[in-house]
């Protein structure tokens with residue numbers, strides 16, 4: 001089966017699969033761009049195992065399938081990528097460690113748990129730093145962002161490219177939230193909110209008066225189902241494709257953080273590849289990241305509306321309500337600005353300003 005047919009069947013398969021279960025869990029998505037370029041010279045065969053956290057219907061999976069198709073087609077089948085979704089091989093932290101030991105070839109974590117390798121990535125965890133997708137893309141494509149990818153060199157991880165996890169939204173099973181006071185609870189306890197394993201996210205939710213609980217993504221659904229946590233925060237497409245709406249009644253369009261993904265390869269795997277294969281992998285990573293951002297964009301509002309159709313009470317916040325959250329989390333900048341680096345933050349803010357001034 002040619003690669004392109006397989007990815008089409010994957011797309012159709014994903015849509016059909018979910019149509020059978022409920023309504024379609026994929027919007028009317030753009031097809032992947034046609035795979036161009038000649039077949040590269042034969043530098044041997046490689047089977048790459050790739051573990052990711054999200055479901056087969058997610059932009060993360062669909063773009064990874066496109067990445068696999070490019071490599072398969074441009075090497076005439078000599079490089080194949082087997083993708084293991086749904087955190088089945090482990091969570092972000094575990095799979096990055098597996099890259100270091102060489103027991104896994106690729107993974108696709110959020111930047112937030114990767115700050116243990118490259119602390120500067122924590123700039124992406126600062127709340128409300130990236131006001132628009134355009135600004136976020138400009139930052140991810142900037143030289144300073146590339147230097148963060150380069151900073152992985154020697155850690156056992158080859159960081160290939162950024163793409164979009166997306167704007168994080170709060171969901172919970174306790175009450176509607178439209179203000180920081182609703183998070184903290186005036187005459188009731190603060191929400192217990194699962195966070196990624198990242199100190200800035202812990203600080204955000206502590207500052208808002210919640211009880212933050214760091215936890216691996218793969219454990220989150222059952223923790224919400226059992227009431228161990230009231231809520232979590234992730235992009236709408238993740239909430240939908242991971243079926244969080246089955247255990248979460250309320251969503252609030254906080255857009256409090258824009259999180260990138262990083263497509264990563266084990267340095268051991270990378271070093272086994274001929275330079276011409278390495279060049280192809282880097283090009284395929286760039287092309288698949290571009291497609292992933294396209295899919296994430298098409299998924300975003302559509303997922304929110306799907307969640308609403310499936311019974312989730314979605315609270316949209318107006319500028320004044322967002323401003324109240326921005327003001328409430330200002331102490332996070334006071335605490336983390338000096339630790340992340342004021343110069344780095346200023347450099348990112350300058351890139352943001354250039355896009356919003358256009």
Ligand code: TK8
Pocket residue numbers: 052053054091092108109110165196216217233234238259
């Ligand atoms: C998936 C994670 C997830 C992230 C989280 O591997 O942990 O909440 O947003 O998408 O990277």
